[in-house]
Amino acid sequence: xxxxxxxxxxxxxxxxxxxxxxxxxxxxxxxxxxxxxxxxxxxxxxxxxxxxxxxxxxxxxxxxxxxxxxxxxxxxxxxxxxxxxxxxxxxxx
Amino acid sequence: xxxxxxxxxxxxxxxxxxxxxxxxxxxxxxxxxxxxxxxxxxxxxxxxxxxxxxxxxxxxxxxxxxxxxxxxxxxxxxxxxxxxxxxxxxxxxxxxxxxxxxxxxxxxxxxxxxxxxxxxxxxxxxxxxxxxxxxxxxxxxxxxxxxxxxxxxxxxxxxxxxxxxxxxxxxxxxxxxxxxxxxxxxxxxxxxxxxxxxxxxxxxxxxxxxxxxxxxxxxxxxxxxxxxxxxxxxxxxxxxxxxxxxxxxxxxxxxxxxxxxxxxxxxxxxxxxxxxxxxxxxxxxxxxxxxxxxxxxxxxxxxxxxxxxxxxxxxxxxxxxxxxxxxxxxxxxxxxxxxxxxxxxxxxxxxxxxxxxxxxxxxxxxxxxxxxxxxxxxxxxxxxxxxxxxxxxxxxxxxxxxxxxxxxxxxxxxxxxxxxxxxxxxxxxxxxxxxxxxxxxxxxxxxxxxxxxxxxxxxxxxxxxxxxxxxxxxxxxxxxxxxxxxxxxxxxxxxxxxxxxxxxxxxxxxxxxxxxxxxxxxxxxxxxxxxxxxxxxxxxxxxxxxxxxxxxxxxxxxxxxxxxxxxxxxxxxxxxxxxx
Numbered sequence: 001x002x003x004x005x006x007x008x009x010x011x012x013x014x015x016x017x018x019x020x021x022x023x024x025x026x027x028x029x030x031x032x033x034x035x036x037x038x039x040x041x042x043x044x045x046x047x048x049x050x051x052x053x054x055x056x057x058x059x060x061x062x063x064x065x066x067x068x069x070x071x072x073x074x075x076x077x078x079x080x081x082x083x084x085x086x087x088x089x090x091x092x093x
Numbered sequence: 094x095x096x097x098x099x100x101x102x103x104x105x106x107x108x109x110x111x112x113x114x115x116x117x118x119x120x121x122x123x124x125x126x127x128x129x130x131x132x133x134x135x136x137x138x139x140x141x142x143x144x145x146x147x148x149x150x151x152x153x154x155x156x157x158x159x160x161x162x163x164x165x166x167x168x169x170x171x172x173x174x175x176x177x178x179x180x181x182x183x184x185x186x187x188x189x190x191x192x193x194x195x196x197x198x199x200x201x202x203x204x205x206x207x208x209x210x211x212x213x214x215x216x217x218x219x220x221x222x223x224x225x226x227x228x229x230x231x232x233x234x235x236x237x238x239x240x241x242x243x244x245x246x247x248x249x250x251x252x253x254x255x256x257x258x259x260x261x262x263x264x265x266x267x268x269x270x271x272x273x274x275x276x277x278x279x280x281x282x283x284x285x286x287x288x289x290x291x292x293x294x295x296x297x298x299x300x301x302x303x304x305x306x307x308x309x310x311x312x313x314x315x316x317x318x319x320x321x322x323x324x325x326x327x328x329x330x331x332x333x334x335x336x337x338x339x340x341x342x343x344x345x346x347x348x349x350x351x352x353x354x355x356x357x358x359x360x361x362x363x364x365x366x367x368x369x370x371x372x373x374x375x376x377x378x379x380x381x382x383x384x385x386x387x388x389x390x391x392x393x394x395x396x397x398x399x400x401x402x403x404x405x406x407x408x409x410x411x412x413x414x415x416x417x418x419x420x421x422x423x424x425x426x427x428x429x430x431x432x433x434x435x436x437x438x439x440x441x442x443x444x445x446x447x448x449x450x451x452x453x454x455x456x457x458x459x460x461x462x463x464x465x466x467x468x469x470x471x472x473x474x475x476x477x478x479x480x481x482x483x484x485x486x487x488x489x490x491x492x493x494x495x496x497x498x499x500x501x502x503x504x505x506x507x508x509x510x511x512x513x514x515x516x517x518x519x520x521x522x523x524x525x526x527x528x529x530x531x532x533x534x535x536x537x538x539x540x541x542x543x544x545x546x547x548x549x550x551x552x553x554x555x556x557x558x559x560x561x562x563x564x565x566x567x568x569x570x571x572x573x574x575x576x577x578x579x580x581x582x583x584x585x586x587x588x589x590x591x592x593x594x595x596x597x598x599x600x601x602x603x604x605x606x607x608x609x610x611x612x613x614x615x616x617x618x619x620x621x622x623x624x625x626x627x628x629x630x631x632x633x634x635x636x637x638x639x640x641x642x643x644x645x646x647x648x649x650x651x652x653x654x655x656x657x658x659x660x661x662x663x664x665x666x667x668x669x670x671x672x673x
Contacts, residue, residue: 012174012182044176051176055159057149058173058185058204062162072136074162075187076171086163 005037005089006066012059013045021060024077028084064089128185128204131194136163139194148185148206150177164189164202175206183208234309234331237316240324242267254309254333256302272300296334308335361439361460363390364446367453370394370411382462384432399430410443415453420445426463437464484579491536491573499541499549501629505622508670510534512659513618515668519658520614529581530611536583537590537615540570550629567591568600582609590615593650613652617643617659620651625670636663636670 011018044051073086128145175183185204234251247259313329364374375387395404446455514531571588589612592598624639647656662668
């Protein structure tokens with residue numbers, strides 16, 4: 001059974017930080033995880049309750065729900081190694 | 094015992110030092126305005142300082158022990174969006190350092206609220222973008238250059254003006270836009286600009302990319318730093334005035350030409366304001382004619398310079414022109430009192446000058462001094478009058494000469510003269526011709542002076558020889574008159590008065606157009622008078638018989654128009670011959 005990563009990215013509207021985070025993440029996922037991930041992008045402005053439920057204090061916050069363990073990173077997503085390490089994801093080449 | 098006491102004291106000192114140190118650091122962390130968060134290696138919150146509540150705008154006790162997340166930064170710090178319930182999201186600068194907490198690896202996260210700074214940056218950026226657009230799309234060419242005269246900004250209007258794109262010129266030195274021939278002058282002006290002197294406006298020639306030269310009117314301003322002294326840049330706005338300059342030059346040439354013409358034309362030429370009729374221009378010929386210096390004329394009107402009646406006349410004529418429809422008035426003759434030449438006569442033309450809006454602005458006057466000409470005309474008239482009188486006297490002498498010899502002929506001539514001039518008037522001939530016909534009529538039989546009186550008054554039929562002598566009177570009359578100076582062809586009229594239209598007359602058998610009009614008229618008048626009056630050899634045949642003769646031979650012997658005029662005179666207008 002192939003591993004499927006379930007990810008949630010919390011952003012705040014279309015700030016430069018939100019746009020940069022999305023761009024960086026898509027690059028990483030499309031390069032190395034094509035077909036083995038699902039990504040939900042949640043705008044805290046539009047869905048504040050979800051942010052509250054997940055206790056999101058700031059964005060961009062990226063959460064890996066599956067496979068366990070749940071991992072969370074916040075801040076800059078431009079460094080691929082750091083992102084994958086932080087999310088405890090295996091680098092697939 | 095002593096050693097144990099020493100150890101206890103040392104321990105106490107250490108504890109004290111630690112306490113002080115803890116209090117210091119607690120103070121720093123507690124009172125820091127930045128949010129300070131300590132997370133474990135995985136990102137679980139171990140500690141948050143009081144400032145964090147302010148930065149995140151919420152109570153944070155429930156967050157301790159929860160996940161903040163593994164904080165990742167790019168370089169020293171990274172910007173994050175802060176979620177603040179009840180407020181707009183903020184922006185924070187997040188710093189992360191690795192540390193230890195309770196003996197375990199931890200992350201010390203500092204978040205500085207930079208929301209205000211970001212907002213200001215954003216506003217500045219928007220303002221700058223707006224300004225860039227304003228300048229970029231402004232209709233006037235705008236250029237800026239730095240203190241080294243390098244172009245820093247070049248808007249679209251400037252691109253259109255020069256044919257260069259902004260990319261082609263930004264960074265280049267300003268002088269590249271100027272034609273070489275005027276570069277030094279232009280650069281000089283620019284140099285003065287950067288030294289702090291800015292020019293209000295100056296004409297500068299600009300060379301387009303295609304080599305064409307355009308003249309541009311510049312306004313510029315220096316931009317200084319906050320110290321008010323350091324020149325940062327110069328901004329200049331231009332207006333393409335090439336066409337305007339060319340028009341101005343043409344207008345100036347035209348103006349100079351007009352001034353030269355007006356000044357030198359040998360007729361008095363002046364211009365008055367339409368409102369108060371004061372002189373605003375006066376040429377040299379005018380000064381000479383009036384005997385005033387123009388400085389004594391300009392600003393004055395006619396009332397200041399001429400007697401009241403003359404001034405009133407001039408001003409009335411002025412108003413006539415200015416208020417009239419045609420805007421032109423010709424005054425053939427008007428007197429003017431001058432300073433040095435007494436009273437002169439002028440022929441003046443006045444013209445109304447209107448502005449582009451159609452309003453009357455000025456009155457133009459051009460006057461010719463006709464004083465001498467008028468005097469000469471009068472002298473000539475007097476001479477001619479004397480000549481005419483002298484001539485008439487001569488004619489009278491001739492008439493008297495005939496009268497003395499032959500009363501029949503004398504009375505006949507005068508009656509023919511009256512009838513002939515009446516016919517000529519009925520035919521609407523010019524007055525001068527009528528006078529000539531009358532004159533010729535009064536002496537048309539002068540040639541009879543050469544005919545023996547006995548033949549003239551013979552009561553019976555004449556012999557052939559006698560008749561041929563009489564027939565010579567036309568030629569004799571011609572010979573008598575041919576050397577007499579006269580403005581009318583008296584000799585020819587007398588010569589031809591017995592010719593007939595069909596060539597059957599005498600002495601030369603002239604026909605139709607060969608016979609002058611005066612002679613044709615005289616011929617009809619002669620026949621009518623002769624038939625209507627007594628003759629030594631027969632009684633009067635009567636006016637009716639005479640008119641019948643004219644009617645019968647109209648177009649054959651006699652000119653049609655002359656015959657018709659004669660008939661109208663008698664039959665419709667009741668003309669009467671003084672028949673004896």
